[in-house]
Amino acid sequence: MSVSTIETFENKAQPQAAPIIVHVVRQFLPNRGGLEDVVANLARQTLKRGYRVRVVTLDSLFTAPQNKLPAHETIDSIEVVRIPWSGTSRYPVAPQVFRHIGDADLIHVHAIDFFYDALAWGSFLHRKPMVVTTHGGFFHTKKFLIIKKIWFSTLTRLSAMAYRQVVCCSASDLSQFIRIAPDGITIENGADIGKFADIASRTPKRRIVTIGRFSVNKRLDHLLDAGVALNRRNPEWHLDIIGAESDLNGADLRREIAARALEKSVTLTISPDNQTIRDIIAKASLFASASEYEGFGLVALEAMSAGLQPVLNSNEAYRSLAARHKAIILTDFTKPEAAADAIEEAFRKTATEGAALRKNLMEAADAYSWDTVAERYIDLYRSIGISA
Numbered sequence: 073m074s075v076s077t078i079e080t081f082e083n084k085a086q087p088q089a090a091p092i093i094v095h096v097v098r099q100f101l102p103n104r105g106g107l108e109d110v111v112a113n114l115a116r117q118t119l120k121r122g123y124r125v126r127v128v129t130l131d132s133l134f135t136a137p138q139n140k141l142p143a144h145e146t147i148d149s150i151e152v153v154r155i156p157w158s159g160t161s162r163y164p165v166a167p168q169v170f171r172h173i174g175d176a177d178l179i180h181v182h183a184i185d186f187f188y189d190a191l192a193w194g195s196f197l198h199r200k201p202m203v204v205t206t207h208g209g210f211f212h213t214k215k216f217l218i219i220k221k222i223w224f225s226t227l228t229r230l231s232a233m234a235y236r237q238v239v240c241c242s243a244s245d246l247s248q249f250i251r252i253a254p255d256g257i258t259i260e261n262g263a264d265i266g267k268f269a270d271i272a273s274r275t276p277k278r279r280i281v282t283i284g285r286f287s288v289n290k291r292l293d294h295l296l297d298a299g300v301a302l303n304r305r306n307p308e309w310h311l312d313i314i315g316a317e318s319d320l321n322g323a324d325l326r327r328e329i330a331a332r333a334l335e336k337s338v339t340l341t342i343s344p345d346n347q348t349i350r351d352i353i354a355k356a357s358l359f360a361s362a363s364e365y366e367g368f369g370l371v372a373l374e375a376m377s378a379g380l381q382p383v384l385n386s387n388e389a390y391r392s393l394a395a396r397h398k399a400i401i402l403t404d405f406t407k408p409e410a411a412a413d414a415i416e417e418a419f420r421k422t423a424t425e426g427a428a429l430r431k432n433l434m435e436a437a438d439a440y441s442w443d444t445v446a447e448r449y450i451d452l453y454r455s456i457g458i459s460a
Contacts, residue, residue: 093115093118093178093458094173095128096182097187098185099133102133106370110207110262111127112150114449118450121460127150135316135321164185173191182204182205183208184207184209184228188231193234202234202236207245232252235253239256239452240257240258242261243258243388259448262441263377263437265373268350272356276357278308279355282314282362287320294362294411295411296328298415299332299334300408312341317343359376359378360415362405363387372393376436383402384400386403397436403415
């Protein structure tokens with residue numbers, strides 16, 4: 073996502089008499105990722121519908137904690153307040169959040185972390201209505217799984233009682249959170265389907281794009297293993313890895329690429345702007361994700377909107393998506409040869425089905441437009457009594 077407009081904090085363009093929704097999220101623009109994308113798009117849509125919006129977030133990116141960002145900023149007419157933090161990226165502690173919610177009509181917390189717990193336990197003081205969107209919870213990896221399960225069934229369960237609504241962004245999230253929030257609902261994330269619309273190559277190419285944060289759970293190592301298998305079959309195969317540094321950095325990935333002798337077959341692009349991503353997609357026909365866990369699968373939908381044929385690891389979120397959209401190809405990326413078979417099948421589909429397949433993919437993505445998704449959130453806000 074690009075930051076198209078940055079204004080001074082004093083030059084806000086929001087209706088002063090309207091109710092104010094305060095979104096609380098650990099990372100926001102200029103960082104790029106699925107969570108940041110969702111909050112920014114929802115904030116823009118909420119502004120369009122007459123509300124005021126503030127985003128409270130941390131004052132540095134996890135990838136560069138020493139570089140402090142402005143304490144106040146307005147991005148695309150969204151008021152952004154950044155606060156100091158300590159601790160880890162998994163559970164950043166930032167108690168100053170309480171200084172910026174006093175005028176909130178509704179607090180919308182994003183993800184299950186310190187903010188979720190602190191605002192819940194502080195609700196007897198601030199007395200603001202709150203909703204939370206789960207964004208996958210904290211089960212993205214199996215690391216510390218037993219501790220996570222205990223935490224979820226105790227502290228996370230107790231915190232949930234402070235929220236008017238627990239909103240799950242996927243069927244897999246709902247199956248998890250229904251245990252602690254029986255009245256939870258599902259509002260699937262929207263996709264910015266205009267960002268890369270219809271730009272994939274119109275000529276079938278053995279070129280694959282993967283987009284996402286460089287996190288361990290994305291299993292880029294498995295995708296590279298599939299790349300080895302593909303290149304043994306045909307040296308024309310090429311993989312573009314696009315994303316922002318996270319658990320893994322560029323040096324980590326370059327070592328993985330070199331260890332497989334894929335330097336000529338893999339291009340690594342770190343934190344590009346949208347135009348650069350569009351230029352890369354325009355040369356490709358396929359999208360692949362070997363991720364072992366996804367909260368929803370937002371980037372797969374954006375790829376479909378571009379006309380890219382997706383080949384996805386068979387995790388719970390992707391299985392749910394594929395059940396509704398038959399064009400999606402699922403595979404097991406822990407098995408490189410099987411994954412390579414699936415990718416070659418996807419290439420054959422693009423070569424034989426051409427324009428019809430492209431149209432099918434793009435129409436499927438259209439159903440997730442932010443106009444539609446935002447209306448569901450606005451209905452939720454209104455049900456709590458917050459109307460613009």
